[in-house]
Amino acid sequence: MSRRLFWLLPLALLPVPLLLNPYQQYVLNTALLYVPVGIGFNLVVGNLGLLAFSNVAYFGLGAYTSGVMMVQLGMPWWLTVIPAALVGGIGGAIASIPALRGVRLFYLAIMTLAFGELMRWTYIRWEALTGGSMGMAVPTATLFGWALDTDRRRFYAFLALVVLLVAITDRLLRSRFGRAFLAIKDNEIAAAAMGIPTDRYIVLAFAWGGAVVGVGGAMFAISVGHLTPVSFDLTELIRQFAIIMVGGLASLTGAIIGAVIVTVAPQVFISFPGFDELVFGLLIVLVILFLPRGLASLLARVHPAFVERYYRG
Amino acid sequence: MRIGHAIIASIAMALAIPASADSTQGITDATIVIGNLGPFSGPSSVFTPLNYGPEAYLRYINEQGGVNGRKFTTVFADDSCNEAKGIAAAKKLIYEDKVFMIMSNPCSGVAMAIKPMLVQDGVPWIGASANPKISRPVSPSIFHTTYTGIESGRAMASFAMGKPGTTKIALAMHSDDWAHGYCDNATDYVKSHNGEIVATTALEHGATDGTAQALQIKASGAQAVMACLYQPELIVLLRELQKFQINVIVLGALGADFDQVVQAFPNHDYLNQRFFQPYQFKAKIGSGPLKKFHDIFVKYLTKDELPKVGEPTNFYYFGVPLAIVTVEAFRRAGPNPTRESWEKAVESLKDFDTGVLADTETFGPDKHVGVEKMYAVGLNAQGQETVYRSWGDALADSE
Numbered sequence: 001m002s003r004r005l006f007w008l009l010p011l012a013l014l015p016v017p018l019l020l021n022p023y024q025q026y027v028l029n030t031a032l033l034y035v036p037v038g039i040g041f042n043l044v045v046g047n048l049g050l051l052a053f054s055n056v057a058y059f060g061l062g063a064y065t066s067g068v069m070m071v072q073l074g075m076p077w078w079l080t081v082i083p084a085a086l087v088g089g090i091g092g093a094i095a096s097i098p099a100l101r102g103v104r105l106f107y108l109a110i111m112t113l114a115f116g117e118l119m120r121w122t123y124i125r126w127e128a129l130t131g132g133s134m135g136m137a138v139p140t141a142t143l144f145g146w147a148l149d150t151d152r153r154r155f156y157a158f159l160a161l162v163v164l165l166v167a168i169t170d171r172l173l174r175s176r177f178g179r180a181f182l183a184i185k186d187n188e189i190a191a192a193a194m195g196i197p198t199d200r201y202i203v204l205a206f207a208w209g210g211a212v213v214g215v216g217g218a219m220f221a222i223s224v225g226h227l228t229p230v231s232f233d234l235t236e237l238i239r240q241f242a243i244i245m246v247g248g249l250a251s252l253t254g255a256i257i258g259a260v261i262v263t264v265a266p267q268v269f270i271s272f273p274g275f276d277e278l279v280f281g282l283l284i285v286l287v288i289l290f291l292p293r294g295l296a297s298l299l300a301r302v303h304p305a306f307v308e309r310y311y312r313g
Numbered sequence: 314m315r316i317g318h319a320i321i322a323s324i325a326m327a328l329a330i331p332a333s334a335d336s337t338q339g340i341t342d343a344t345i346v347i348g349n350l351g352p353f354s355g356p357s358s359v360f361t362p363l364n365y366g367p368e369a370y371l372r373y374i375n376e377q378g379g380v381n382g383r384k385f386t387t388v389f390a391d392d393s394c395n396e397a398k399g400i401a402a403a404k405k406l407i408y409e410d411k412v413f414m415i416m417s418n419p420c421s422g423v424a425m426a427i428k429p430m431l432v433q434d435g436v437p438w439i440g441a442s443a444n445p446k447i448s449r450p451v452s453p454s455i456f457h458t459t460y461t462g463i464e465s466g467r468a469m470a471s472f473a474m475g476k477p478g479t480t481k482i483a484l485a486m487h488s489d490d491w492a493h494g495y496c497d498n499a500t501d502y503v504k505s506h507n508g509e510i511v512a513t514t515a516l517e518h519g520a521t522d523g524t525a526q527a528l529q530i531k532a533s534g535a536q537a538v539m540a541c542l543y544q545p546e547l548i549v550l551l552r553e554l555q556k557f558q559i560n561v562i563v564l565g566a567l568g569a570d571f572d573q574v575v576q577a578f579p580n581h582d583y584l585n586q587r588f589f590q591p592y593q594f595k596a597k598i599g600s601g602p603l604k605k606f607h608d609i610f611v612k613y614l615t616k617d618e619l620p621k622v623g624e625p626t627n628f629y630y631f632g633v634p635l636a637i638v639t640v641e642a643f644r645r646a647g648p649n650p651t652r653e654s655w656e657k658a659v660e661s662l663k664d665f666d667t668g669v670l671a672d673t674e675t676f677g678p679d680k681h682v683g684v685e686k687m688y689a690v691g692l693n694a695q696g697q698e699t700v701y702r703s704w705g706d707a708l709a710d711s712e
Contacts, residue, residue: 022404022407132490133488228425
């Protein structure tokens, strides 16, 4: 089985909306929008190996950039996606500054966590732009004049974006950039000694990760239709962290699996109040204990096509 | 090519089929299916009595035979006060569980997020969220049977400023939509009645120390504090104010249970004639006309749905009018209710006494918030819980 067959998966998904009711479609859309969120997070934590927890900041930046441009400037959604990626990317580049100063491990985790909280504080305080803590209603999205006013319609836009982001990130990770990330992760000093400009690659990983997550934020804005700062709090960060932990660190397949599991699992237990938290916590513990490389590593055991080698040799 | 054509055709079909919910969904010959959406998990699960109160009343009505031969069936769904989760939960209720209507969501953010979907599909929502924008401007299927932030915020400010000479007000609040729902409206009232906001201080969720906030309030010279805080943080602030013996009156918002706050102070002399809350009910909790509802809660709720310790708190009572209005509207809608006839029936309610709230419910085509008038509750000079119409004007126990 060739890896190229993986690209048939999006094609197979095309008729799926015919089988789903609006609730199931919304859950599928939510899973889709969390794929780029997982990919971006994984780039820094998984591929680069840095403990940075500012993912929810890029997510919020992307969401609010898209929402504010639609509300304040009357722009169609599709025109806000690239600015959302840019702002997310800039956020990522800013969040990389402590890492460039040599901050690592828990210290980096705390500093980047603070960045996320600072952004949440900004959404609350910048009321004129964001609607403050009361939030802002995001108008119906359009794509080249075509209203994305149902979950079904949004699904196709989301699917196209996710395929694009997965393809670009896959190419990036298979290039010298990906190999540089791996070298930095394995031994940063050795990588620098071999002439790899580590600072440049760290900024790149943070910025691309931020941009990808920013697009996820733009998708979130139109999927939820109402943005409030509460959506970008620590609970959300834990959910996003769970995506890469459950799915698998440094794995694109893992980000996809993680996004699906973390989105769908709570829905299974939605009628059993509080039970989903229990199962969710248990799942994370079990995966960390028995599958430290996530559920994606199970697939890799099943077939070599699922093994992700972002290096030559 | 055939596969390509099939894929294109399937996409076209998927895009062409509209999603819709019919106006008698959830109604059978024997049952009416109600969705009960609330934060059954997460930090906001303290509000779940708002969901259990109406459920107790529906079980009580079921035992009386239901309405027009139909009994109520409730499907619970957890939103954790999270918008994305709330939308999923609401969609599940509507499109999978096929509920007639959604009841009782105390989370304003979730209510605002699901509102466009409810309005688009014409699904009735009746709730207790504080954000007044949920039902203002009027949407055909959205109703508030309890007080929003506008009524509660005004009640907080008007009670405090009813004390002669009180014009300097401080705000102590969370940085979230819930707190703004109260404090913004209290601020509007203060400013429009020649008062002054002399300090605004934030106390975030989970805060265990309020020293800085208490000292800021003291330095501002405030005579009263609008405390738009959840219960744990309200207790923190009151403790700090007590520690520094700061002489201000404190008006809590409806995110705290008055009795539980008072119980957190074994020696509550400091709270006497100092700590008050807007009061939604026509009598003291569990007494007078509210005794009937106390008995309903105790009889019809399970051990898990009742408080682990003590009697049902005011959140249980606050949720009940949702069910009372819902049931009355079904009675008025007749034997073949539709969503439209049920909504018309709610709009037909004038001066309808729920037996619970301080005010009667009055709705109309351009008025979807049923109540306005509120009382205040506090401890009198002897430390006895007292309900006030306004500053210094206490309700007699017999009322």
